[in-house]
Amino acid sequence: MTQAQETNAMHALTIRLQDEMFALEATNVREILDPVPITRVPNAGAFVGGLINVRGNVVPLADLRVSFGMDRPPADTDTRIVVMEIELDGEPMVAGILADKVYDVADIEAASIEEAPKVGMRWPAEYVRGIGRRDDDFVIIPDMQQIFGARANPAANSN
Amino acid sequence: MSKTILTVDDSASVRQMVGMTLKQAGYSVVEASDGREALEKAAANHVDAVITDLNMPGMDGLSFIREYRTKPSSNGVPIVFLTTESDDGLKAQAKAAGATGWMIKPFKPDQLLAIVRKVAGA
Amino acid sequence: MSNIDPTEVFRQEAADLIETLEQALLDLETRPDDRELVGLAFRALHTLKGSGAMFGFTAVSEFIHEFETAFDRVRKGEAAVDGRLIAAALDARDHVSRLIDDPDYDPERGQAILGALKIAVSGEAKASQVSEPLGTSSQPAPATSEAAAGWRIRFKLATDALTLGSNPLLLLDEMRGLGPCEIVADASAVPPLEEIEPQHSYLAWDVTLKGPVEREAVDDVFLFVRDDMELTIEPLAGDDDVGPAPVAAVQAPLPAPPKAETTSTAEQQETGPVAAEPRAAAAQPAATTKAERNATLRVPAERLDELMDRVGELVIAQARLSQLAETIHDPSLVNVAEEIERLTSSLRDTTMGTRMVPFGSLFGRFRRLVRDLSEDLGKPIDFVTEGEDTELDKTVIEQLADPLVHIIRNSIDHGLERPDTRAELGKNPAGTLRLSAKHRGAEVAIAIRDDGAGLNAERIRRRAEEAGLISAGQSVADGELYRMIFQPGFSTATQVTALSGRGVGMDVVKRTIDGLRGSIDIDTVSGQGTTVTLRLPLTLAIIDGLLVRVGADRYTIPLAAVEECVELPEGIDAEARGRSFINLRGELVPFLKLRSLFGAENEPDRFQKVVVVSSENTRVGLVVDQIIGNNQTVIKQLSSLHSGLKTFSGATILGDGTVALILDVMHLVGFGQKIEERRRAETLEKAA
Structure with a gap:
């Protein structure tokens, strides 16, 4: 991929969280799963409160709705888990991302991506890398490193 | 049928180098890490030639050659010993013990093959 | 499989030898008169030198040659072991280590170390000997190089040459390889049939080798045998036909005359099968030290890790099979599942055993x-x-x-x-x-x-x-x-x-x-x-676990830490403050209610169980709803998102595919200890 192409478009997997559309970096996505049994991790906090089995590996399950202060209705027929690679403190790791619905893979034109406004946004600005536009809808591009970085070791040395 | 060479050396790297060279040239190789093991391997396998180091822990090469030559199965089996110095005293001792030939370390794979072909044939 | 880089093998081996050398040197410091240690150090050097040269580590080999020469004086008893020598030898050992990584490493330092070594071993001797550089002595002596139109070669092997592995046919083949040969066998020395020893060599050969072959090449054919045989090599005079050449025997400078050796070999042959004494005698451990005897098979570490992973997967698959067998209730399937469980368990133990290092x-x-x-x-x-x-x-x-x-x-x-x-x-x-x-x-x-x-x-x-x-x-x-x-x-x-x-x-x-x-x-x-x-x-890979249920969730407790399981006496309720102890045969053991620790929400089981675990000498009871049973547990590390949770040491995958957390007993015991300390403090306060 050349520099020009890279800056031109974001290759994105679009998902729905509550009523908002989010764009995840598609190249980091490993697979999309139907809901699987989730093991609760006591005292881990709601953001990564669970573990799932992905092909014999134990993978933490993250709920971005917690980071964005959204409602968390129980899973329904549209619920999916997006398994993707995330860089945390410079180390790659695999995590599951809960999605209320998975749409499709799309290119989001770079030209349409704007920086998140510092004020007046419903979402925590530090978790938003930018706002893109797809057709007539806004797409939130979450800053995964920020989101996961903030939550790493939430309960370190607790209890 | 390919000929079987017993190589005796306490150095795994030398054993590996000798082993690989010989196997690539179509010989079968049996390895031992000292004289005692070599005697066991020689008793358990049909051997067409022996290449042995002299300086080894446990049973050294000279004792091994002497001991091996007391066995009827060693009849006609050439023994080549490896030595780092061309020490004539040692050479004479080894020959008196029943060695057939010798090779000076360090050696290159083709030198090794030349010697093995010389004593054991292709 | 066979494509392991020999240089890598050399490096590994060198690391071992250097370690052996170092240990021997350190031991020598306390036992300077131990000849066995001197021999051990010398052998390590010798092998290192030999294989180093062979794998292109010339700098290493040359350095060790000098090192070895100095040490040889110790071995021969010409120099004594003292602190100075050990210090210099340890420096030399370090230098060897560096040379293996970098052949150009600080040659001046190398020279200085060798100098110090020479001084250290020259204590009793007058002059420090300058050793000959490696390599010059290992060249075969150059023979006079004359090429001729051809050679007439007459040879007769020593009588016992066949027994000792020489093969005249190979010699003839080798000469044929040099050029066209006319070969005539001379059977005049063969005795009457009844006197023939089948192992003896009686024939002589007369070979006319034609072609511009160097004398050296012909000499080389007889490299191994020429000392003990009759051999004449004469140049052919042009294209002239040659008459019978005068036989000028080159006599072998052998300690024993050929005749005597023949008989001795024959005797040995007869006694060969019953010659048990030499073997028995040599079976005494001849100066083998522990370091040397630890001979083992080398396996790349990744391969062990891989094996462990595979076994881990097998354990998980086996758990699924066992679960399935239980639901299906087919006796023969249950039998197979149990058999597989046993096998998996022993395979696991063996695999883990291979990973254990003293x-x-x-x-x-x-x-x-x-x-x-x-x-x-x-x-x-x-x-x-x-x-x-x-x-x-x-x-x-x-x-x-x-x-x-x-x-x-x-x-x-x-x-x-x-x-x-x-x-x-x-x-x-x-x-x-x-x-x-x-x-x-x-x-x-x-x-x-x-x-x-x-x-x-x-x-x-x-x-x-x-x-x-x-x-x-x-x-x-x-x-x-x-x-x-x-x-x-x-x-x-x-x-x-x-x-x-x-x-x-x-x-x-x-x-x-x-x-x-x-x-x-x-x-x-x-x-x-x-x-x-x-x-x-003990291990980071697979453990035996005790599966328990707390609320709606299942957890695994490392079985090795479990001392016993008892029922929580009905009267005792953890919520009652200051009473979180059970009486275990007269001893008060603090307990932790995992339900409240883990925030379980559903109704507790009526009969709560206590799993008593210990770490070092401290015990703590873990109160759970149900004890499900033993299972083999493949430990999966928690990601950094959860590694802050000290209560859990990892997670595992159960037979039905769900994930269960593994309790960190050490941490929980520490937790219980705090409760215990608080109780003591309170008791003291009361007493005061």
Whole structure:
């Protein structure tokens, strides 16, 4: 991929969280799963409160709705888990991302991506890398490193 | 049928180098890490030639050659010993013990093959 | 499989040999007259030199040649072992190590070390011998090189040559390879049939080799046999036909005449099968030392890891099979499932066994470290090691090396007093440092004990306050205070030395031990010394687990830590404050209600169970809703998102594919201990 192409478009997997559309970096996505049994991790906090089995590996399950202060209705027929690679403190790791619905893979034109406004946004600005536009809808591009970085070791040395 | 060479050396790297060279040239190789093991391997396998180091822990090469030559199965089996110095005293001792030939370390794979072909044939 | 880089094999082997050499040198320091050790060191050098040259490590080989020459004087008893020699030899050993990595490494230093070695071994002798450089002596002596139109070669092998492995047919083949040959066999020396010894060589050959072949090439054919045979080699005169050549026998300079040797060989042949004495005699361990006997198969570490992964997958698949067999209720399927479970379990144990490494494999480098520190700091030290056979997972062993180096450094640098101070205090001027390893249930305890000054609690407190680790006057338990020395940036050394005292390192210890899910304890008695104890889980791979249910969730407890399971007496309720103890045969054991610890929401089972677990000598009861049973547990590490949760040491995948968390017993016991301490404090208060 050349520099020009890279800056031109974001290759994105679009998902729905509550009523908002989010764009995840598609190249980091490993697979999309139907809901699987989730093991609760006591005292881990709601953001990564669970573990799932992905092909014999134990993978933490993250709920971005917690980071964005959204409602968390129980899973329904549209619920999916997006398994993707995330860089945390410079180390790659695999995590599951809960999605209320998975749409499709799309290119989001770079030209349409704007920086998140510092004020007046419903979402925590530090978790938003930018706002893109797809057709007539806004797409939130979450800053995964920020989101996961903030939550790493939430309960370190607790209890 | 390919000929079987017993190589005796306490150095795994030398054993590996000798082993690989010989196997690539179509010989079968049996390895031992000292004289005692070599005697066991020689008793358990049909051997067409022996290449042995002299300086080894446990049973050294000279004792091994002497001991091996007391066995009827060693009849006609050439023994080549490896030595780092061309020490004539040692050479004479080894020959008196029943060695057939010798090779000076360090050696290159083709030198090794030349010697093995010389004593054991292709 | 066979494509392992031979250079890599050499490097591994060299590392072992260097280790053997170092151990021998260090042992020689205490037992300078031990010939076996001298032999061991010499052999290590010799092998290293030989294989080094073969694999292109010329610099290594040349350096060792000189090293070996010097050491040979010791072996021959011409020079004695003393401190100077050991010091120079250890330097030389270090230099060899560096040369293996970098052939151009500091040649001047190399020369200086060799010089020191020569001086060290020239003690009794007058002049330091200059050894011949390697290589010149190993060239075969060049023969006179004359080429002729051809050669007439007549040869007759020694009578016993066939027995000794020479084969005249191969010699003839070799000559045929040089050029066209006419070969005539001379059978005149063959005796009448009834006298023939089938193993003897009676024939002579007359070979006319035509072609411009160098004399050297012909000589080479007879390289191995020419000393013990009759051989004439004469140039052919042009194209002229040749008449019978005068036979000028080249007699062999052999100690025994051929005739005598023939008979002796024959005798040996007869007695061969019953000649048991030499074997029995040689079966006595001939100067084999422990280091040498540890001959093993080398397997790349990744392959072991891979094997362990596969076994882990197998264990999980087997759990699924067992679960399936139970639901289907087919007796023959259950039988097979049980059989597979047994096999998997033993395969697991075997596989884990291959990963276990004796702790003693680490001791070597510590001996050197202690020796060097002792020299540098001028503190004589007795270094005592115990439990070298204690086995630990190789991953654990590898990761332990660095933390232990830091702790040992710290003990020697800060713990042990200077000899004059010790003498004033009435202590032995030589300090003692003891390194030990012991199995304790599912853990290994590694202790580093010095008999030095002990930790200074006041100074640590001051430093911790300065560093902002605690607030001024904050009450901190002694154990906790001592553990502060493992915090980043902490150092109390008033005199910063080159070795320690920069506050770097000790926090690495804590981080590494945490990473291995271990714990650190410090015991110190002022004026008598300090003991640092590291407690580590035995393995990082697969364990036997006890599966329990707490609320709606299932958890696994490492079985090795489980002492017993009892029912929680109905009258006792954990919610009642100050009564979280059960009476276990007269002993009060604190318990933790996992339901409240883990925030279980559904109704508790009526009959709660207590799983009593222990770590070291402390016990704690874990109250659960249900004990489900034993299972093999493949430990999966938690991601960094969850590694902060000390209650769990990892997770595992159950037979039905769901994930279960593994409880960290060490941590929970520590938790229980706090409850216990609180009770004691309360009891004391009441009593006061």
